[in-house]
Amino acid sequence: MAGRVAGKVALITGAARGQGRADAVRLAQEGADVIVVDIAATLPSVTYASPTPADLDETVSLVEKTGRRAVRVQADVRDLAALRAGVDAGVAELGGLDIVVANAGICVPAPWDDVTEEIFDDTIGVNVRGVWNTVMAGAPHLIQRGGGSIILISSAAGMKVQPFLVPYTTSKWAVRGMAKAFATELARHDIRVNSVHPTGVNTGMTGEGLQAAFAKGFERDPKLAGMLTNLLPVAITEPEDVADMVLFLASDESKYVTAHELAPDAGVTEF
Template structure:
């Protein structure tokens, strides 16, 4: 873990769900981590549970001044930035005809602009420190379309493309940038979804936040020759269409 000795990590949307699991995974790797989120109660409790290697800071990812303050605090507390995990995200269930312009913009602002803003402000710090890792949590909605969540789909496709552009721009500075594309995962954001959503997947279940966190840990600590790539955790949902062949349980 020499690459991260005396350096810090920041996880947005880190107070619960996938973000909280990522925070715990990084802390287990002895990477000091800042939990950035609007959920002060949950974020503070998580930091307290993890001990001296984690702190909570309130962060609205659409607020430039807020980003600057949290990045400053991360580096003051734990040392130069090494890892940025752009995980904060929201979803709105509305189709192209019915969704309001304000809500469409809000979803894109949080999911895409917020991640861009973090990368924009973190990249010079990573460059100055000699390199680092950015992982953007996209979605299978950044690989295929879904009806009824157009703003979310647009934001996650955009995040996938932004990841590739940043990887091309930052690679010579030893900054790796990758995206992760989970399918349905048990989190507060998916609590309203029925389990049948995953019924036709080859692995017919929802994922767990810890499974996404394991991929983040791999990308941060082991996948040292990967940049600009997307990593899919979806139970095989995007592999192709299931034709209803007989189940072979042998």
């Protein structure tokens, strides 16, 4: 089936690379124009390499290679005024908005007593406030359009506790609840809101630094190591795997799906 979101416009945050880029390209392949948003800069608490403006430009280029249009917005999702201005400009250029994918997020693993105020504040700021800001910037345009789909990217850590991730787990459970709360109030506008809960995904966030942090934690408390084991025989999934779930929720194939958690998690939440 081709053209599953043909003629629609999508907003995607955290789109400079990784999961957000995969979502943007997948939706474009199926006919959507996209507004791609990223801070494309460094956050002090983040230990892995941050996305750059060149990364965001590359996402735009990949979208345009599919034949669809892309509007580039470099903004911090924690800044509602800047995000709203960028989204409004993108909507004006592309002619509307039908899909919102709140994907931007950070993950800084550490044992509970190594978590700093900066790590906690940055994680909650990006992963919770940033998601709320994204809905606040996008939902009015979906209402004007007469409906649409909002997809909040949570994590397996938003369905099952995971070790050495107190700020991240806290944020992702909040995203799960936020999806249900927004779904309740936006239903009358024919807007669906769901959350997506992947297992580990092969992106810059899940590189050597994250693995080293987990290894340090497991040395101190080895019995927790099994909590990150996938039920299926895969160690990690790819961004494109999650993008397929995002496409389903963005398309009319899920027209009666709202207030749900969908988990492309390889069964990790069942352990």
